Amino acid sequence: MDKPPPRKARRQENVEIAFLEAVHKRCSHNRRVWEALGDLYTRTGRFEDGLEMDLRMAKACPHDPMVQYNLACSCALTGRVDEALDALACAVKAGYNDADWMSRDRDLKSLREDPRFRALLRKVRALHRMPPSEK
Template identity: 50%
Template sequence: MSKDRTNGRAGHDAVELSFLQKISKRLPEDLEILQALADLYTKTGKYEEGLAVDEKLSHLLPNDDLVWYNLGCSYALTNHPDEAFEALTNAVELGYGDYDWMKTDSDLNGLHNDPRFESLLSWLYTACNEEEM
């Protein structure tokens, strides 16, 4: 991507972020706004802010596997591996089943050297293959 396009994208993200922040103040429990805000915080490198929104979403949607997966990613990005593995385990228990994505998701790179990551992947792989039978 050219520098001009990169700068344009960053400007667009800043405008969108400002817009979503304002709307979320008016509609603090709107799930779609919160999810978009969490995604944009992560995309723009504002990991602590994204973590705060993901934590809120986990309380609002306690049975949503993707919410817990995203929370695990936010914990990983903010260097909280124990909390990341707890959230990711919860995601799998709730039905998260995208082995290939978890294996390659760059948000989880900070967990790759922890033996719990391979264990989690192995468990997910087994769970996914049992469902196919």
């Protein structure tokens, strides 16, 4: 994660979290709320809460590459290496293809030395170089 945001930005994020949590109490099945809360929780260091929202999203949208990628990030940030790599593999299988971002995403820093991560990164790079008809 980057350095913490300025106090004013942090206060704004806390207001947004409080608002979205209130919306979530009334509309607990709203995927947009889950996604927004997950992002805000992660940005404010509430990684376990972010993971909870990402797990909900992954259950609701199991074939969405960005949902799986975000789940991988949350798992990595909470020390769940095996789960992070499983989610990342699902993201790649579902079509995630940004090898450059994957290689430098700070949320995935804890995975970079794992041979399984390096293998996934090689796979994404190889798929990105293939013509669409061969993928």
